[in-house]
Amino acid sequence: MSSGTYNIPRSLKDGFCRYKMPRLQAKIEGKGNGIKTVLPNIVDVARALSRPPAYPAKYFGNELGAQVQIEEKSEKYIVNGAHEVSKLQDVLDGFIDRYVLCPVCKNPETDLIIKDKMITRKCGACGERTDVDMRHGLAKYIVNHPPPKEKKGGQHASAGNGSGGEGDDADGIDGLVQNTNKLALVDEDDVDDDDWALGIDVDMSAEAVAQRQKDAEARLAVIDKHATGEDAEDGDDPYDQLGDFIRANREASDREIFAKATELQLGKKHRAVIVVILCLFEESAMVAKDIAKHDKLLVSFGDSDKHQRAVIGGFERLIEERPELLAKTPAIFKALFDEEIVEEEAFLEWGKKPSKKYVDKELAKKIHKAAEPFIQWLAEAEEASDSDEDDEE
Ligand SMILES: [Zn+2]
Structure with a gap:
């Protein structure tokens, strides 16, 4: 799962990324008339979406006008013809839009009822x-192949046999619990803190339900902002294109990545640096070292306060994606400081209070707590240098 994840939906860029799916993989095999695209991880992607893998696979066939071969037992999902992974991922966005997201609140926790x-x-x-x-x-196809019933009882969803009907309240809660269970984070092994494993234990208290409602509204607000903003249609979103480029060109130099960003007119955008951070720093164990390696790229988008805050924000988001990085927060920040990517002023400003600008408040608090040793060290260093300057005057 080291190849990383996307938010569900992918267009959701800022904060609130509670729902993740693995990045789709595609392997083109054979040649000539026999050329085909194998989808090695469609089962994992589908699981994250809580849909049978045959649905997105068939959807690819529909949208691309290609034959699809499915062998459920051996988990083989193949689309005939050669299809770029970025194109497939775009098509998958359409699937998620039509068959996963709630159109009202844009939450992916939905059940299909037939x-x-x-x-x-x-x-x-x-x-x-x-x-x-x-x-x-x-x-x-879905009507003819309804989603499988859940193990326990399974009287919810996929009705069609007369057992479902108009869901009463009990059905609603049951559906929610089962559904959120299915939507557990992509890789539970990566999660070492229950608070982050959203959906694994569903809290049905009034506060928790109200909080989920609030989250849903916040998600919607974010999506609205995007829909009306500069990047209206997600397929053409330059930020997406930059991310796809970095992922598809692992050998690309920093110079090439920045050239691509400039081509996409993102050369001065502070948000672009977040995409770079999320897509480039793949190996958790190497993040601090990789910062030193890519220092020039990280400052090339700009060095204003806003840009520096975005760099911190990018790493906050990376920690959100990979909880194991939380413990490395001081090392990551120290590297950003040593490489002169983020200056002490920006760190001290950030350190004043947790903000939900890039991640949700709870996580922001945790990151602040984890960063404490570094921020303290920085504050002391500043005091020391201040008194040095006094001496010089
Ligand atoms: Zn909804």
Whole structure:
């Protein structure tokens, strides 16, 4: 799972990234008429979306006009023809939009309910039921291949046999619990703190439910902001394109990455540095060393307060993706300081109080706590140098 994750949905860039999916992998095999694209991790991706892998696989076939071969037992999912992974990931966004996200609150915690040959998404976060567009080719397939029932009892979702019907309250809660269980973080081994393993234990207290509702609203606000902002359509989002470029060109030099960013008109954008951080620093054990290696790239987008704050924010986001990095916060910050990427003033400003600018408040607090030794060291160093300067005057 070291190849990293995306938010669900991918267009969600700022904060609140509670839901993750592994990046799709695609291997082009064979040649000529027999050329095909193997999807080695579609099962994991589908699991993160809490949908059977055949759904996105068939969706690829529909959208790309290609034959799809499925061998469920051996977990083989193949799309005929050669398809770039970035294209497939874009197509997957469409699938998520149509068959996963709640259109009301944009939360991915939905169940598909099939009744009278119609598909409804039932949202575990806001409770809305919304109809799926039945004109799309995949909709018919889903009706004929309803999602499997859950192990325990399984009287929710995938009705169609008369047992579902209008869900009462008990059904709603049951659905939510099961659904969030399925939506546990992509790689539980990477999670060492229960607070981060959102959805593994579902807290049904009034506060928790209210908090989820609030999260849902916040997600929606973020998405609205994007929809009306500079990067309206996610397929063409230059930030996405930059991320895809970095992932697809692992050998690219810093100079090439920055050239690509400039080409995408992101050369001066502070948010671009976040994409770079999230896509470039793949190996958790190497982050501090890699900062030294890529120091020039990290400052090339700009060095204003906003840019420096974005660099810190990028690493906050990286910690959110990879909780094992939390303990390394002081080393990461020290490297940023040593390489003159983030100056002491920016760190001290950041250290004043946890902000939910880049990650949620709870995580921001944890990062502040973890960073304490470094911030303290910095404050003391500053005091010392201040008195030096006094001497010089
Ligand atoms: Zn909803």
